[in-house]
Amino acid sequence: MSKSKSFGKNVVLEGHGEIDSLYISNNLDGKTSEDVRLAFGEIKKEKVLINLGQVRLTSSRGLATLLSLMLEGEEEGVIFALCEVSEPCMIILNTMNIMEYIEGVEILDTTENAMKWLSEQG
Amino acid sequence: MSKSKSFGKNVVLEGHGEIDSLYISNNLDGKTSEDVRLAFGEIKKEKVLINLGQVRLTSSRGLATLLSLMLEGEEEGVIFALCEVSEPCMIILNTMNIMEYIEGVEILDTTENAMKWLSEQG
Amino acid sequence: MEAGTVTTSIPSIEGYEEIVVESIATTARLFGISAKKINNLRVAVNEACINAMEHGNNYDPSKSIVVSYACKDNNMIVTVKDSGSGKVHPDFRRPDVEEQVKKFKTERIGGWGLFLMKSLVDEVDISGSEGKGTTAILKISN
Amino acid sequence: MEAGTVTTSIPSIEGYEEIVVESIATTARLFGISAKKINNLRVAVNEACINAMEHGNNYDPSKSIVVSYACKDNNMIVTVKDSGSGKVHPDFRRPDVEEQVKKFKTERIGGWGLFLMKSLVDEVDISGSEGKGTTAILKISN
Ligand SMILES: Nc1ncnc2c1ncn2[C@@H]1O[C@H](COP(=O)(O)OP(=O)(O)O)[C@@H](O)[C@H]1O
Numbered sequence: 001m002s003k004s005k006s007f008g009k010n011v012v013l014e015g016h017g018e019i020d021s022l023y024i025s026n027n028l029d030g031k032t033s034e035d036v037r038l039a040f041g042e043i044k045k046e047k048v049l050i051n052l053g054q055v056r057l058t059s060s061r062g063l064a065t066l067l068s069l070m071l072e073g074e075e076e077g078v079i080f081a082l083c084e085v086s087e088p089c090m091i092i093l094n095t096m097n098i099m100e101y102i103e104g105v106e107i108l109d110t111t112e113n114a115m116k117w118l119s120e121q122g
Numbered sequence: 123m124s125k126s127k128s129f130g131k132n133v134v135l136e137g138h139g140e141i142d143s144l145y146i147s148n149n150l151d152g153k154t155s156e157d158v159r160l161a162f163g164e165i166k167k168e169k170v171l172i173n174l175g176q177v178r179l180t181s182s183r184g185l186a187t188l189l190s191l192m193l194e195g196e197e198e199g200v201i202f203a204l205c206e207v208s209e210p211c212m213i214i215l216n217t218m219n220i221m222e223y224i225e226g227v228e229i230l231d232t233t234e235n236a237m238k239w240l241s242e243q244g
Numbered sequence: 245m246e247a248g249t250v251t252t253s254i255p256s257i258e259g260y261e262e263i264v265v266e267s268i269a270t271t272a273r274l275f276g277i278s279a280k281k282i283n284n285l286r287v288a289v290n291e292a293c294i295n296a297m298e299h300g301n302n303y304d305p306s307k308s309i310v311v312s313y314a315c316k317d318n319n320m321i322v323t324v325k326d327s328g329s330g331k332v333h334p335d336f337r338r339p340d341v342e343e344q345v346k347k348f349k350t351e352r353i354g355g356w357g358l359f360l361m362k363s364l365v366d367e368v369d370i371s372g373s374e375g376k377g378t379t380a381i382l383k384i385s386n
Numbered sequence: 387m388e389a390g391t392v393t394t395s396i397p398s399i400e401g402y403e404e405i406v407v408e409s410i411a412t413t414a415r416l417f418g419i420s421a422k423k424i425n426n427l428r429v430a431v432n433e434a435c436i437n438a439m440e441h442g443n444n445y446d447p448s449k450s451i452v453v454s455y456a457c458k459d460n461n462m463i464v465t466v467k468d469s470g471s472g473k474v475h476p477d478f479r480r481p482d483v484e485e486q487v488k489k490f491k492t493e494r495i496g497g498w499g500l501f502l503m504k505s506l507v508d509e510v511d512i513s514g515s516e517g518k519g520t521t522a523i524l525k526i527s528n
């Protein structure tokens with residue numbers, strides 16, 4: 001069975017089996033990134049899927065906050081899969097070369113592939 | 123074989139067999155409706171499909187011009203099928219009750235159904 | 245989102261009205277106005293802008309139209325101002341389209357803008373002030 | 387479409403920047419700017435607006451930011467003005483993200499806005515005039 005909890009208008013956390021899934025939508029601005037922080041506070045699993053498919057717009061601040069939260073999670077042994085990374089997110093990730101500097105975070109195309117990748121880990 | 127001709131940026135006329143198809147896109151404003159008038163001047167067939175699926179915005183002026191052109195065509199025995207009528211077009215057609223006052227013009231959902239309906243006429 | 249007013253000015257050039265229409269649609273979406281209301285508002289705002297550019301500013305590209313929009317408590321207010329003569333006697337009655345269709349060869353079909361605005365938003369008001377242009381005010385509530 | 391300038395002013399309230407971003411994206415689309423350029427411009431304009439609201443206007447909702455945009459000959463120019471102190475010494479160099487990642491526990495990751503703007507548009511200029519606020523100018527050509 002899966003449970004789902006909302007944080008503000010743009011963030012939803014769902015648990016399925018051994019994976020927690022975070023769905024972010026609309027504008028990943030300062031407010032939304034604070035809601036993402038609240039959601040991270042309730043992550044229970046060691047495998048986390050983050051779906052960015054519905055992020056229409058993001059500030060560098062919002063994405064930097066997400067990065068910090070993932071780095072904190074990594075320290076506690078959490079593995080992250082980003083999926084359906086929308087164009088504005090991808091533009092910032094690429095321009096800043098973010099993926100070169102972090103380990104334990106993978107970018108997958110679809111939710112399905114991200115789930116599959118996570119379930120094959122550790 | 124089908125031929126295709128453009129009028130301005132937003133209007134394309136295509137001939138297939140016994141049917142001429144007019145594709146209107148973007149903003150059906152004053153300029154576009156004048157391009158529609160030019161396209162009507164080159165209609166050769168007695169069965170005409172008008173696809174409004176890509177009309178994102180329309181002025182009442184633009185739609186009124188289209189209506190006048192269809193009334194002129196009707197007088198010359200042309201049968202019209204409107205299809206994929208986009209939301210802004212439908213809002214104006216409905217609010218003004220246009221379809222009640224004209225004969226020989228049918229609204230169909232898909233291009234396929236419009237083609238089928240036209241081929242069954244006369 | 246906190247209430248506040250957005251103002252956009254565009255030159256009186258055909259085509260620019262779409263920028264205003266989409267900007268108002270974005271604002272309405274951010275404030276949670278329903279898609280149906282937004283679709284109707286888009287058509288109404290488009291008509292108001294075209295009237296301001298045409299009847300108000302005679303499509304003089306050096307004259308702007310100024311559109312302000314604000315959302316508060318699930319209500320959205322849009323005002324469209326031109327810098328025309330301000331002489332306006334708006335008639336919001338339903339045009340007789342049946343008659344227009346019958347006479348299409350001799351008379352122009354049209355004059356639907358004001359009736360469309362009235363039908364598609366919850367409140368509309370158009371008033372002019374001589375020498376200061378015409379202002380159309382459109383209101384919707386969610 | 388004929389060249390002309392559009393101006394939008396928004397209050398310094400988080401969220402309103404999206405209205406400007408979408409309005410500029412609509413304008414760019416109407417002028418035939420490519421989707422790739424538009425996507426990059428959206429991110430750059432978003433950063434410029436957030437800086438103007440934050441560093442310029444300290445998110446004072448009574449202070450507006452004024453954004454003008456115009457397309458001509460396949461070039462688009464966007465200017466974003468705030469009414470802050472106008473004291474600005476822009477540094478467009480690439481932030482050392484590798485270092486930021488290493489020190490994430492003690493130092494805030496960020497300060498990417500100016501570098502993003504510079505990377506995502508063809509030309510960027512940021513200049514202040516004391517007491518008259520800061521102006522960011524972004525240019526793209528198709
Ligand atoms: N902004 C305006 N300034 C001056 N007159 C206006 C304005 N808006 C509307 N009007 C008047 O109202 C009439 C009806 O407008 P409308 O119903 O939109 O039809 P149309 O624009 O096709 O004439 C116009 O012909 C014009 O005389």
Ligand SMILES: Nc1ncnc2c1ncn2[C@@H]1O[C@H](COP(=O)(O)OP(=O)(O)O)[C@@H](O)[C@H]1O
Binds near residue numbers: 442473499
């Ligand atoms: N509109 C502005 N007014 C004043 N200072 C600005 C403005 N835009 C940018 N700055 C200065 O440039 C610095 C770097 O900006 P940026 O790269 O966007 O990162 P951040 O906003 O995260 O600090 C800001 O911290 C600020 O000092």
